[in-house]
Amino acid sequence: MKIKTMRELFLEQIRDLYSGETQIVKALPKMVEAASNEELREGFSEHLQQTQTHVARLEDIFTRLDEKPGGVKCVGMEGVLKEGEEMIDDTEPGSVRDAGLIAAAQRVEHYEMAGYGSAREFARQLGDISAVQLLEETLEEEKETDERLTEIAMSVVNDEANAGGAKISTGRAGFLG
Numbered sequence: 001m002k003i004k005t006m007r008e009l010f011l012e013q014i015r016d017l018y019s020g021e022t023q024i025v026k027a028l029p030k031m032v033e034a035a036s037n038e039e040l041r042e043g044f045s046e047h048l049q050q051t052q053t054h055v056a057r058l059e060d061i062f063t064r065l066d067e068k069p070g071g072v073k074c075v076g077m078e079g080v081l082k083e084g085e086e087m088i089d090d091t092e093p094g095s096v097r098d099a100g101l102i103a104a105a106q107r108v109e110h111y112e113m114a115g116y117g118s119a120r121e122f123a124r125q126l127g128d129i130s131a132v133q134l135l136e137e138t139l140e141e142e143k144e145t146d147e148r149l150t151e152i153a154m155s156v157v158n159d160e161a162n163a164g165g166a167k168i169s170t171g172r173a174g175f176l177g
């Protein structure tokens with residue numbers, strides 16, 4: 001059956017988000033296990049707990065709408081998470097892997113942020129204020145996670161990953177000093 005109304009589109013979108021979140025719940029323990037940096041491990045562990053809350057918020061929205069969450073598979077998230085698994089396969093434990101895990105995790109966060117931003121606006125169009133609030137809360141947490149990952153990368157992991165490594169000269173950098 002084709003999606004014809006904004007309500008149907010909204011439901012399809014939040015089912016897609018639900019599928020994505022449940023895939024993340026399964027993937028995060030592997031990320032925790034694979035990471036070496038303590039702050040990064042903690043960050044992934046805390047995000048796992050947050051993600052369980054994100055699942056619960058979506059379930060809350062479905063309950064209020066008297067709908068069920070299943071029936072849609074988020075193949076986009078499946079692909080992004082697969083890239084994270086490949087990163088684990090392609091690296092040894094240590095800071096280079098950690099830098100790669102952060103790059104993979106930030107792809108996950110940005111994918112989620114895009115989905116939550118659209119879903120929140122659809123909810124607003126539909127006048128579903130409680131859904132707007134729930135989706136907004138999750139969107140903010142995804143943004144915070146993304147920022148925290150940036151901080152971990154920029155404060156320590158990237159430098160450690162490149163310790164002793166040659167900087168790639170661009171000519172311009174040389175010009176600047």
Ligand SMILES: [Fe+2]
Pocket residue numbers: 021050051054112138142
């Ligand atoms: Fe999430």
